Amino acid sequence: MNTVSHSTNSAAGILLVFSLAACNQSSPSPKYKYLSHGQTQIRMDEASGRTDRLTNNGWVPISFDSPSVDVPKEQLKRISTTITPGDIFDRIAGPLCYTVDNESNYVLKEIFVSLPVRKSKQTSSSGSKITDDVPLLLPLSSQTGGFAPVGNRFAMCYDRKGDFSPWDPQLAEVISAQGWRQQ
Numbered sequence: 001m002n003t004v005s006h007s008t009n010s011a012a013g014i015l016l017v018f019s020l021a022a023c024n025q026s027s028p029s030p031k032y033k034y035l036s037h038g039q040t041q042i043r044m045d046e047a048s049g050r051t052d053r054l055t056n057n058g059w060v061p062i063s064f065d066s067p068s069v070d071v072p073k074e075q076l077k078r079i080s081t082t083i084t085p086g087d088i089f090d091r092i093a094g095p096l097c098y099t100v101d102n103e104s105n106y107v108l109k110e111i112f113v114s115l116p117v118r119k120s121k122q123t124s125s126s127g128s129k130i131t132d133d134v135p136l137l138l139p140l141s142s143q144t145g146g147f148a149p150v151g152n153r154f155a156m157c158y159d160r161k162g163d164f165s166p167w168d169p170q171l172a173e174v175i176s177a178q179g180w181r182q183q
Contacts, residue, residue: 030183048183050107053146060146060154061107064180068109071177075104079174081113081140084155096169097157098140100148106179108148110141111156114175115167136167137175150182 032043041054042062049065071079081098102108115136140156148154 050180050183055146057152059149061149061180062146064107066180068178068180071104071106071108071179075106076174076177078103078105079108079111079177081111081156081172081174083169083172095143095157095159096138097143097155098172100140100154100156102148102150102152102154104177104179105150105182106177107150107182108154108156108177108179110139110179111148111177112137112139112175113172115169116171116173117166118168138172147179 030045030048032045035042035044042051043054043059044051050061051063052059053062054060080101080103082101084097084099098113100108100111115138117133117135138158140158142148143155143157143159146154148156
């Protein structure tokens with residue numbers, strides 16, 4: 001009986017070793033190649049086709065080998081925007097910027113927000129009358145390079161060239177996005 005028990009334990013041990021090896025092969029950790037040039041540090045993950053740049057806020061994705069895709073609607077609910085505070089001149093002459101909280105499963109390349117018409121103003125600053133309540137759709141993208149990583153805050157802007165007085169930038173709502181699913 002001892003030989004049967006011993007061979008059963010050996011078989012169970014071998015099976016455990018093979019299952020652990022299979023688990024390790026099914027979820028490999030990223031293997032990065034690191035590069036630097038002056039103050040710029042970059043890492044590349046060839047398996048996922050992703051390249052990141054080191055910033056003061058950690059590693060930020062800057063390139064992917066595959067094209068971006070539409071972020072699914074259920075993931076859009078996990079992306080929020082807050083207008084970036086600035087002085088009055090910044091808000092008039094500068095780009096319209098938002099802090100993006102990305103709790104989706106996607107690295108974001110670009111998002112589109114909808115700005116509703118202000119309820120308090122029915123004329124633009126040029127004096128023209130607003131005839132309907134059509135929201136303004138704006139694409140937001142990074143002004144500093146890189147994309148909005150998963151689980152982080154990231155600044156994204158619209159480089160405006162026009163009159164935004166009829167719309168309310170404080171109430172921006174994310175309506176679509178482009179990006180890459182986090183591996």
